[in-house]
Amino acid sequence: MSAPVLTTLLVANRGEIACRVMRTAKALGLTTVAVHSATDRDARHSREADIRVDLGGSKAADSYLQIDKLLAAAKASGAQAIHPGYGFLSENAGFARAIEAAGLIFLGPPASAIDAMGSKSAAKALMETAGVPLVPGYHGEAQDLETFRDAAERIGYPVLLKATAGGGGKGMKVVEEVSQLAEALASAQREAQSSFGDSRMLVEKYLLKPRHVEIQVFADQHGNCLYLNERDCSIQRRHQKVVEEAPAPGLSTELRKAMGEAAVRAAQAIGYVGAGTVEFLLDSRGEFFFMEMNTRLQVEHPVTEAITGLDLVAWQIRVAQGEPLPMTQAQVPLLGHAIEVRLYAEDPSNDFLPATGHLALYRESAAGPGRRVDSGVEEGDSISPFYDPMLGKLIAWGEDREQARLRLLSMLDEFAIGGLKTNISFLRRIVGHPAFAAAELDTGFIPRYQEQLLPAPNEFSDEFWQAAAQAFAQSQAHTVRTDDPSSPWAVGNGFRAGLPAEITLHLSCEGQDRAITLAPADTRNAELIGEQLLVEHHGLRRQHRAIRHGESLYLQWEGELRCIKPYDPIAEVEASHSHHGGLTAPMNGSIVRVLVEPGQTVEAGAQLVVLEAMKMEHSIRAPHAGVVKALYCQEGEMVNEGSALVELE
Numbered sequence: 001m002s003a004p005v006l007t008t009l010l011v012a013n014r015g016e017i018a019c020r021v022m023r024t025a026k027a028l029g030l031t032t033v034a035v036h037s038a039t040d041r042d043a044r045h046s047r048e049a050d051i052r053v054d055l056g057g058s059k060a061a062d063s064y065l066q067i068d069k070l071l072a073a074a075k076a077s078g079a080q081a082i083h084p085g086y087g088f089l090s091e092n093a094g095f096a097r098a099i100e101a102a103g104l105i106f107l108g109p110p111a112s113a114i115d116a117m118g119s120k121s122a123a124k125a126l127m128e129t130a131g132v133p134l135v136p137g138y139h140g141e142a143q144d145l146e147t148f149r150d151a152a153e154r155i156g157y158p159v160l161l162k163a164t165a166g167g168g169g170k171g172m173k174v175v176e177e178v179s180q181l182a183e184a185l186a187s188a189q190r191e192a193q194s195s196f197g198d199s200r201m202l203v204e205k206y207l208l209k210p211r212h213v214e215i216q217v218f219a220d221q222h223g224n225c226l227y228l229n230e231r232d233c234s235i236q237r238r239h240q241k242v243v244e245e246a247p248a249p250g251l252s253t254e255l256r257k258a259m260g261e262a263a264v265r266a267a268q269a270i271g272y273v274g275a276g277t278v279e280f281l282l283d284s285r286g287e288f289f290f291m292e293m294n295t296r297l298q299v300e301h302p303v304t305e306a307i308t309g310l311d312l313v314a315w316q317i318r319v320a321q322g323e324p325l326p327m328t329q330a331q332v333p334l335l336g337h338a339i340e341v342r343l344y345a346e347d348p349s350n351d352f353l354p355a356t357g358h359l360a361l362y363r364e365s366a367a368g369p370g371r372r373v374d375s376g377v378e379e380g381d382s383i384s385p386f387y388d389p390m391l392g393k394l395i396a397w398g399e400d401r402e403q404a405r406l407r408l409l410s411m412l413d414e415f416a417i418g419g420l421k422t423n424i425s426f427l428r429r430i431v432g433h434p435a436f437a438a439a440e441l442d443t444g445f446i447p448r449y450q451e452q453l454l455p456a457p458n459e460f461s462d463e464f465w466q467a468a469a470q471a472f473a474q475s476q477a478h479t480v481r482t483d484d485p486s487s488p489w490a491v492g493n494g495f496r497a498g499l500p501a502e503i504t505l506h507l508s509c510e511g512q513d514r515a516i517t518l519a520p521a522d523t524r525n526a527e528l529i530g531e532q533l534l535v536e537h538h539g540l541r542r543q544h545r546a547i548r549h550g551e552s553l554y555l556q557w558e559g560e561l562r563c564i565k566p567y568d569p570i571a572e573v574e575a576s577h578s579h580h581g582g583l584t585a586p587m588n589g590s591i592v593r594v595l596v597e598p599g600q601t602v603e604a605g606a607q608l609v610v611l612e613a614m615k616m617e618h619s620i621r622a623p624h625a626g627v628v629k630a631l632y633c634q635e636g637e638m639v640n641e642g643s644a645l646v647e648l649e
Helices: 015-027 044-048 067-077 093-101 111-118 120-129 145-155 178-196 253-269 301-308 312-320 401-414 424-431 462-474 520-524 569-575
Strands: 008-011 031-036 051-054 081-083 159-163 172-175 201-205 211-219 225-237 240-246 274-282 288-294 337-344 361-363 371-375 390-398 416-418 503-509 512-518 526-529 532-537 540-549 552-557 560-566 582-584 589-594 607-613 616-621 626-631 644-648
Touching: 008 015, 008 067, 015 031, 015 044, 015 312, 015 371, 015 390, 031 044, 031 067, 051 067, 067 093, 081 312, 093 111, 111 120, 111 288, 120 201, 120 253, 120 288, 145 159, 145 178, 145 201, 159 178, 172 178, 178 201, 178 589, 178 607, 178 616, 211 253, 211 312, 225 253, 225 301, 240 301, 240 424, 253 274, 253 288, 274 312, 301 312, 301 337, 301 371, 301 390, 337 401, 337 424, 361 540, 371 401, 390 401, 401 424, 416 540, 416 552, 416 560, 424 560, 462 503, 462 512, 462 526, 462 532, 462 540, 462 552, 462 560, 607 644
Parallel strands: 008 031, 008 081, 031 051
Antiparallel strands: 159 172, 159 201, 211 225, 211 274, 225 240, 240 337, 274 288, 337 390, 361 416, 371 390, 503 512, 503 560, 526 532, 532 540, 540 552, 552 560, 582 644, 589 607, 607 616, 626 644
């Protein structure tokens, strides 16, 4: 049956990837269709689409993972094709078959190719037959604890547990010794079942100091396949990529060719069509080992686009309609260098717990040559606990790596986010780290430099508090006249006739409080002009970004945007008493396991409750030995951040 003419495209996803796919679709003249859950009714991807369809529900299992609802949405909207994005159903062979059976175009590979590579175990067996080197491991069907214990002993600790149908770090645990295996396996299986509907696991040797280098492949329906260079994705935490760049620093032309040709052979062996990524571990001796193949468009595809000048989504659309690849391997460009960072709503200082809430302030880096932001949010949006916490991606391109790195640092400095915690300062410390600048990359980068990347909070200096007070006092815009510059009411310094010569401000920032007394003469050392605070100290005058937003002031200080708020010291004292011995939810989420009962004695560090948020599990553990006095939650219940879960005596 011939493919239908494509005029309308439905994107079966949300967030930044839905916005990014729709951007190219619109540029090609297509009508775009967004689907959304009840939670995402007013999300950016819903607002930007030409047509939107409500799937209902809040959790992904009730909306974005419902194949029947997605096909019904395509029929109702008149879409002839579906782009799966990444995550959700993007690597679900049943979804691909259902789309084909409905007479629609799937902007992904054939279901048979997804089957072949969708299971990590089956993919490794296929690669072993093809002669691609594999990391030692167990990829069998038996899934009992004893089998995994025997395999781990044979392989040798540390080992890595991975969901066979997984991706994005979900269902993945590092096990250092046998005593950790049972708990890690059970948790990984639950995460895998929740995220992918498949709890099967594999285990393999955890290599020390490897690099994660992946090859972007692309194939058409006419038997042509090529590779679009490689990406280095070694900077990771919790097995999730944080920084990606292309090309991989220090990779020789010969090694690039060897890895690229191996990736093409892998794709051709399964009759691949469309965009895919073959992932390898590369050791310090230049040996590479097959990890997995992602049968979809990757999160980090923009760095490949930056060094090739190609639009991979446009290629997906054209190849899915039967067009041949527009170039040969010898014609694939490699221009300059590109680096991407992933911006997450999370708290790096609190074990990277996902953050939920309201984006009170959201300003992206200015557009320009070599600068790109792919995002899925705007100021005023809410971040829910139901989905992945990625807000967007910052991509910088340069003629060489250092130019790209410096450009990315500048973009990070320009970004301004308020209302919830993000990893933006953490990203800046990575990109600005001397070892990163020297391209000393491997998957242990973040743990190795953890003290520098995640420094303990310091007391703010007197200079900071003075600058914050000056910015706060001078930002009282509602009291300032703009029609008569000579009027005394046009001076925005916080001082007024008839009031005391000095004013005292009670300010709070990141858990620190300070009372600051200002005199009119202090304005000589700090002047707020627009959103720039000019501060003079020891003869040096520096410029700091200062954004007043409602009751909050956001002040750029020592490379980080600090949120400063006024506070009432009397009210703070009254509210400071907390429930003694209470353990609260660190974020919005659902209770998946309650492991204790009232009256039970527990040791320090014991698991009490398992909370699931944004498709990841988080254990609530006893901070000290004690007795469980009361439980305030039950399995299956949704809880809000700060809710009491367990009372421990």
